[in-house]
Amino acid sequence: MGYMGKILKVNLSDGTVKTEKIDMDIARKYLGGKGYAVRIFYDYLQRYKKEGISPRDINPFGEENVLIFATGPATGIVGFPKSGRYHVMALRSPLTGSIASANSGGRWGPFLKFAGFDMIVIEGKSEEPVYLEVLDGHAEIKCAKSIWGMNVFDTERTLKERVGERCSVACIGPAGENLVYFANIMNDEHRAAGRTGVGAVMGSKKLKAIVVGGNERPQPAKPDEFDEVSKEAMNKIKKNPVTGEGLPKYGTAILVNVINNAGILPFKNWQTGVNPEADKISGETLAEKYLIKNKSCWGCAIGCGRVTAVKQGCFQILYSEGPEYESIWALGNSTGVMQLDAVIKANHLCDELGLDTISMGSTIACAMELVEKGYIPEELLEGVDLRFGNAAAMVEMIWRTAYKSGFGKYLALGSKRLAEMFGAPELSMSVKGLELPAYDPRGAKGIGLTYATANRGGCHVTGYTISPEILGLPEKIDSLTIEGKAQWVKTFQDFTCVVNSTVNCLFSTFALGAEDYAKLLSAVTGWNLTTEEVMKIGERIYNLERLIINEYGFNGKDDTLPKRLLQEPMPEGPAKGHVVELDKMKEEYYKLRGWVDGKPTPEKLKELDIP
């Protein structure tokens, strides 16, 4: 019934590996993926408190941090549209001090289930580099000395030479080993569990990789019913303009021109939202000049992934994947680098070294503004001309960051610490320390509220209100008003928790709503979930996650935005003159959520049956 029924628990401090059963009561209330992981974290916090360890004292790089790789009931089910993903979470992020959370495609998620497990919980930390091999129900901690130091592609190739092709590898690159605060976990070469530095947590545990594979297969509880709802869902995805045409044809990069035309494509560290040259780095230009072919994650018919190459010049790379919209924006538009070849190379290096493209590009852009405004002593740049638009400097900063070499050691801390360190904290475009993604909320107010209230920090994929505000899905709403945005954000946040706990691809939600999810999940689990129940599960997960970050000290004052977005009116374009009127939206949002000062009330918790 969707689940494999087993959680693999690995303690790297004492080298033990054991199997626990999935608790079906928890699954019924939190599904899997992110939801189940958050529930496990909550138990850890209670245990730590009993042991006298305050949540605020949890060191992201300490033995006490916990890393969870989680699939959900949908993962790896043939016919569940776009269910090739997994979710990874850490109790605490080195970048934000909040909960760490990231999601990745490829095939690693399904392959974990094929190995016989729904989740892996990693406790403690190893003295020496190790990797974990989980094959056909059997798990083993192995020595990783010979692969420590390797880049992502090398690591994967080397482990596959040992294990064979019928496995999938998730690993960290040098950035994770070197504890860069926004290091990724990478899988299947170019797939990234980016954001919030889960790769650095993995690095701190000296865990280089997890190899998964096997011959087990998850099955839906009600195969006939599932066949029917699966066909229906697949059909909706095919007919939807975004999932049926836009994403297959241009990938996520289709958004570059769309978002720039809406006047909210942040340019040069968010100094404006309009870039007259944006087409130089658009999805259309990518398709015309650099695309080789499309590529799909496991079991996905959309195939929004891009295989690309830069055949000649300084930024040559003969085989790469991506870049996605967010990466193009962060490494290109935000840094003012209007060269798609440089962006492709930069994106490739981020994948190879294991770095989050959004945080990397945004931190470079922040540094460029710091340089432009004279905050950075010249000698620290060691001869690199780190100014907006300098493609070579942008690319060079990536490997410098991964290895913390020269100025890279400052960039490796992320934009918040960087900007603080050099005396201009307002130039970090981040929320709770997490660099913001590619939509200026001065021209799409809902996403501003999402950024401000996201539990993991400045995040677009826990409540992607760009969909109604700009793309018109499921319906077009006014992007410049704050009216009704609180409800949209709450609904999207709750629903996204369902998606990330199912675990499924967020892109499914352009075509599928909570009703579809209720039907699909019911057929897979056999539980007959209603739409309301599904949304309640989502709300429960969001609130429990919030409860955890409250324990770390986050409250209403942290649900905010950079000053630039609150006080500096957008200088031009469709959103000219606008700022984000956050306070009003937040007030309404807290009311809808049943929160006070960013904290769930006891009543709300009781209503959601949170312990």
Add this chain to the structure above:
Amino acid sequence: MGYMGKILKVNLSDGTVKTEKIDMDIARKYLGGKGYAVRIFYDYLQRYKKEGISPRDINPFGEENVLIFATGPATGIVGFPKSGRYHVMALRSPLTGSIASANSGGRWGPFLKFAGFDMIVIEGKSEEPVYLEVLDGHAEIKCAKSIWGMNVFDTERTLKERVGERCSVACIGPAGENLVYFANIMNDEHRAAGRTGVGAVMGSKKLKAIVVGGNERPQPAKPDEFDEVSKEAMNKIKKNPVTGEGLPKYGTAILVNVINNAGILPFKNWQTGVNPEADKISGETLAEKYLIKNKSCWGCAIGCGRVTAVKQGCFQILYSEGPEYESIWALGNSTGVMQLDAVIKANHLCDELGLDTISMGSTIACAMELVEKGYIPEELLEGVDLRFGNAAAMVEMIWRTAYKSGFGKYLALGSKRLAEMFGAPELSMSVKGLELPAYDPRGAKGIGLTYATANRGGCHVTGYTISPEILGLPEKIDSLTIEGKAQWVKTFQDFTCVVNSTVNCLFSTFALGAEDYAKLLSAVTGWNLTTEEVMKIGERIYNLERLIINEYGFNGKDDTLPKRLLQEPMPEGPAKGHVVELDKMKEEYYKLRGWVDGKPTPEKLKELDIP
């Protein structure tokens, strides 16, 4: 009398630091610098043998390896022309398995004497990263955890922030830390003790840096006599066409066109000696397009150093030094990269990361030929198009090598192991594992004999017969004949031992001969050395060094050249049709040396008063 009289002995295994007196009997026979270090090594080998450790079992990265930083009686003496250098040696090189030996300018050498010491002997290895501070006669081992991982410039800047500007720093970069077999020790930013991987030995000892400085000053024994001979020597240097005009005006890069015109500038991994495009990377072009100003080592009036910048483009670097002739050749001509901006950037990265430019460029060139001939599986290159002439690929391979990332982990082993590993050992242009420098001996036979017989492996600066063969100094001899070359090589090798033990800059020898050295050294030490005695000292050093490498197993068969130089006639240019007739020269050379099968005879050793 030239010496400070003290040797600092540091044991990194037990953390002890002690001072020993210079043994003046040894100094009289071996001067200082290289000579004295070789004499110390000989004692270590005898001790190890007594302890049951065979010289052949000495692990270059083991506790048993010994690293010596040595100045000589001339170092830091005001008025001794070009005496701003120091010599560094290790008992065994990771690259060659022979003795490791390198020499560097800047000001570190004099500053070691100003700190009160002639030499530092480093034994053992530390568990944790450390650095050594030697200030005003006092030495201390300090924690280097916070600087471990830093690049060369960062390390120097950070240590100077602690100690103040009145010091000099010698350190390793990431390449040394990561045990790249041809890692340098760098000092005063861009000055390199390159060749034979002394930086990797320092890295294996977890010794990040040595800071030196102080207020002591060495003095000549006979100041009035010294004043006179000093003036005379300075005058000769000023009048000499190379030291008085060529080097000050164009630096060493003046040689690019000169050597190319002679038809012996190795192109594309030594496939030919003529490159019609060489002027693109010549000293003249460097001066025209990239030079900012000249720069001198301590106490040198020549100022052959170049301060350069690439102001824009992909290879931008706003401040750099060099590149020297050898670096331009290795990184540019040998790799077929005819872009001086890329070569400047590559040279800069080698300095920053602590890599030997000759071995780095040559190993890349070797890889390029391996790629061209199909020896390297494509997937190992990870999308980098490593073919001759690809500037971006060449530059990228440098940081990949320093961090052993991707294909860089193979390059980090040097060309000999690389070529062997991929099945084409004949494509490594090296002798005893050390990559050859920038003169094709098919058109300058003497330098071929120098390469073959150099104790540290393929080396041009232990017997620079290019001086008479090509430059016509002290007289022009026929470069294409083998007649008389054995004598030239022997004389130059012996004399160079004197220079490296004095310690002085090799460039002084364009203008000064053994007679001048005898006068200068006599005035400094007070010993009244004759020209014959000086040359005997040189011969003694060369033979003792040879005795040591014999102990490692090197014999006559290792005194050879790559097959390409012995069997493939030069395809074009002034040396067209020539190979190196090595055997004949070697026979004559061994006879002159009093060696059999590359080994000094007991009679010869007795004659030289070697124990």
